[in-house]
Amino acid sequence: MPDSSALLEVQDLHVSYGRIRAVQGVSIAVPDAAVVALIGANGAGKSTLLRAISGLIRPRRGVIRFLGEDLVGLPVHQVVRRRVVHVPEGRGMLARMSVLENLRLGGFAHGGRTDLAPELDRVWALFPVLRDRRGQLAGSLSGGEQQMLAIARAMMARPRLLMLDEPSLGLAPLLVREIFRIIPRLTAAGTAVLLVEQNARMALQCAAHAYVLQTGRVVLSGRATDLLAAPEVQRAYLGAG
Amino acid sequence: MEFLAFLVVDGLLVGAIYALVALAFVVVYKASGMINFAVGEWMMLGSRMVAAGVHGLGVGLGGGLVFACVGMVAVAMAFTRVVLRQLFSQSLLTLIMVTIGLGIFMRGSAALVFAGLPGGIARPLPLEPLTVLGVPVSAEKLVAAAIAGACIVALSWFFRGSRTGLALRAIANDQQVAMSVGIDLHRHFAITWGLVGVLSVLAGTLWSFVTGGGFGVELLGLKVFPIVIVGGLDSFPGTIVGAFAIGILESLTAGYVDPVVGGGFSHVASYVVLIATLFVRPYGLFGRTEIEPR
Numbered sequence: 001m002p003d004s005s006a007l008l009e010v011q012d013l014h015v016s017y018g019r020i021r022a023v024q025g026v027s028i029a030v031p032d033a034a035v036v037a038l039i040g041a042n043g044a045g046k047s048t049l050l051r052a053i054s055g056l057i058r059p060r061r062g063v064i065r066f067l068g069e070d071l072v073g074l075p076v077h078q079v080v081r082r083r084v085v086h087v088p089e090g091r092g093m094l095a096r097m098s099v100l101e102n103l104r105l106g107g108f109a110h111g112g113r114t115d116l117a118p119e120l121d122r123v124w125a126l127f128p129v130l131r132d133r134r135g136q137l138a139g140s141l142s143g144g145e146q147q148m149l150a151i152a153r154a155m156m157a158r159p160r161l162l163m164l165d166e167p168s169l170g171l172a173p174l175l176v177r178e179i180f181r182i183i184p185r186l187t188a189a190g191t192a193v194l195l196v197e198q199n200a201r202m203a204l205q206c207a208a209h210a211y212v213l214q215t216g217r218v219v220l221s222g223r224a225t226d227l228l229a230a231p232e233v234q235r236a237y238l239g240a241g
Numbered sequence: 242m243e244f245l246a247f248l249v250v251d252g253l254l255v256g257a258i259y260a261l262v263a264l265a266f267v268v269v270y271k272a273s274g275m276i277n278f279a280v281g282e283w284m285m286l287g288s289r290m291v292a293a294g295v296h297g298l299g300v301g302l303g304g305g306l307v308f309a310c311v312g313m314v315a316v317a318m319a320f321t322r323v324v325l326r327q328l329f330s331q332s333l334l335t336l337i338m339v340t341i342g343l344g345i346f347m348r349g350s351a352a353l354v355f356a357g358l359p360g361g362i363a364r365p366l367p368l369e370p371l372t373v374l375g376v377p378v379s380a381e382k383l384v385a386a387a388i389a390g391a392c393i394v395a396l397s398w399f400f401r402g403s404r405t406g407l408a409l410r411a412i413a414n415d416q417q418v419a420m421s422v423g424i425d426l427h428r429h430f431a432i433t434w435g436l437v438g439v440l441s442v443l444a445g446t447l448w449s450f451v452t453g454g455g456f457g458v459e460l461l462g463l464k465v466f467p468i469v470i471v472g473g474l475d476s477f478p479g480t481i482v483g484a485f486a487i488g489i490l491e492s493l494t495a496g497y498v499d500p501v502v503g504g505g506f507s508h509v510a511s512y513v514v515l516i517a518t519l520f521v522r523p524y525g526l527f528g529r530t531e532i533e534p535r
Contacts, residue, residue, distance in 0.1 A: 076421060077424060077425045077426075080421065081423060088417075094414040094415055095415075096414050097411065101407060101411075108424055
């Protein structure tokens with residue numbers, strides 16, 4: 001599927017932690033304003049792939065092309081300036097700062113601009129609950145609210161590409177549905193979403209394309225609806241007999 | 242009773258300067274987890290640069306302050322760029338050792354560079370001692386404390402209200418997350434050390450005013466540890482309260498105990514409190530207990 005019109009194109013990426021090869025020759029593409037899911041078991045290399053794209057770890061080999069520019073070797077804050085924003089697993093709250101301060105920090109990607117009113121309005125519209133809680137410390141929010149804040153903070157950067165790592169982790173089913181109801185709405189504002197999820201069914205239902213990772217390699221890829229119906233996916237990831 | 246009031250007021254005034262010194266220590270600790278063992282040497286170098294501006298360049302006190310601020314910020318930039326950046330991924334212990342080395346380097350090079358220049362800084366105005374409500378108050382300490390207080394207010398505004406302050410607090414909260422929202426860590430570490438440089442100039446100069454200056458400004462660094470341990474290493478309000486507490490404690494022990502035991506106990510008293518605090522509340526009066534798993 002990789003084609004030159006993609007927003008993000010990863011080619012033959014290899015990432016190692018010491019001698020452990022976490023990602024071995026992965027190629028993926030994310031089209032503009034689309035949701036793409038990465039599914040696979042624990043340790044398949046999904047999070048590592050996101051960390052490499054956001055500059056948190058340097059790949060051993062490979063190309064990460066975003067809007068035609070190679071991101072490999074850029075420091076994290078430079079990647080964010082290009083509006084590629086990563087919401088790590090565990091949400092990365094600044095727990096001792098207020099909800100509003102967390103959101104203002106999300107706007108750091110815009111460089112010196114300090115008037116974040118348009119971004120804030122957009123975020124309040126997506127997550128009204130955060131508006132009511134804006135003065136509260138982030139650490140005092142519930143798990144679901146923290147996940148919303150994590151996504152909201154990332155949206156403050158008006159990302160072209162938003163990478164979500166396990167947004168449903170540790171949330172009650174009702175909140176998981178709430179999060180997955182919001183994800184497709186993010187693309188309406190021109191944001192592409194690269195979604196890493198253990199909850200394969202939810203991920204495939206909201207994604208257009210998906211890749212299945214296994215021990216650091218892409219073993220299957222295609223339209224999300226096709227993967228939902230594929231017997232090997234059903235057996236391994238969707239719990240069907 | 243009047244003697245007690247005098248001692249308490251005197252302790253409070255000195256405490257304001259201590260607070261400035263301790264804040265120079267705490268900003269670094271909060272941003273990077275580094276313990277700056279050279280904080281006294283920074284103060285010494287700051288005041289020596291002011292003195293060099295006044296006596297060596299003849300630019301007066303105002304000019305000397307500007308000269309010293311520029312000089313200390315340059316030292317801070319050189320330190321972050323040449324030393325800290327290279328050691329970024331090293332263990333915290335390495336970085337802490339580096340501050341000890343830097344302190345020794347600062348002492349040695351100050352002795353060479355400023356050889357022959359007087360280290361004292363004359364007060365701009367000779368001040369008469371005041372009497373407030375029957376309590377004698379040292380006028381120079383009052384002025385010094387007022388300036389220190391104004392600096393503390395400005396600093397807390399900087400951290401609360403400015404964009405850079407917001408970024409620094411985010412770094413203090415979680416470096417990884419700060420990085421992932423687009424904050425350039427190295428740039429902000431440099432800003433932190435630049436801030437230490439400016440605070441060193443101010444606190445070093447005020448301390449020289451109060452003590453007559455010249456000798457042993459670096460010993461001011463020794464006051465920091467009881468203050469931050471009592472106040473809690475990572476709390477600005479705690480640091481300020483700790484600084485006043487240690488100031489008053491020193492003043493009271495100097496007034497009541499030193500004459501009995503023959504002097505010197507006031508310098509030890511704060512360390513006795515430090516040890517007691519470590520037993521009772523190891524995270525300080527205002528510090529946070531670290532409950533998040535790490």
